Amino acid sequence: MPGHLLTTEEYAALGATDFGFTELMEGRVVTSPGSGRTHDLAACLLAGRLERQLPLGLAFVLHTDLDLRLAPPGEPGFVRRPDLMVFERAAIGRADGLLRADDVVLVAEIVSPGSKRTDYRVKHDEYADAGIPHYWIVDLGEPVSLVACHQAGTSGYRDAPAVTGTFTTDVPFPVELDLGTLRP
Secondary structure: OOOOOOEHHHHHHHOOOOOOEEEEEOOEEEEEOOOOHHHHHHHHHHHHHHHOOOOOOEEEEEOOOEEOOOOOOOOEOOEEOOOEEEEEHHHHHOOOOOEEHHHEEEEEEEEOOOOHHHHHHHHHHHHHHOOOOEEEEEEOOOOOEEEEEEEOHHHOEEEOOOEEOEEEEOOOOOEEEEHHHHOO
16 A cells, blocks of 8 residues: 555565565665675675574574564564574564564674665664664675674663674674685
8 A cells, every 4th residue: 555654564464575675664665686695695604603603592594574673563663684683592483473673682784885874874773772782783895894783771882893803702692703704
């Protein structure tokens, strides 16, 4: 219906599209073309390196719808499709199919030429507002870098300086990543 703003439930009922992917921003369906092989390979490489280091009870998934829960039920919703999410395994069996922001421990976005502002600004604020504790922004420019953002109370995310080379952290779980290996 033209002009109708979708709820999260209505959006989920739409199913997959024939091209690219969609996200829901304040009830509006936004279509995005594929991000390219380099971007997709980087997401897979990141997932592979994380998989070996995830603690029991956590799992990861690539390019899956995430209900940000930024609007009450029945109102225009927000659904993003992050490049990678780490979440509580208990959320896998939920009947409604969408992961929810409160299940997610970490969201990672791989910056592509058409997503830089969205990844660094828009999604940064939305993920913080949704209460996702950790957000990583991986930029494949030379050199590959990672900005680790973490919740800082009611003020949103606190961003660490960009790291190049090897990224090491103990939060949200111990991990070490050679960032140079994420660029094909």
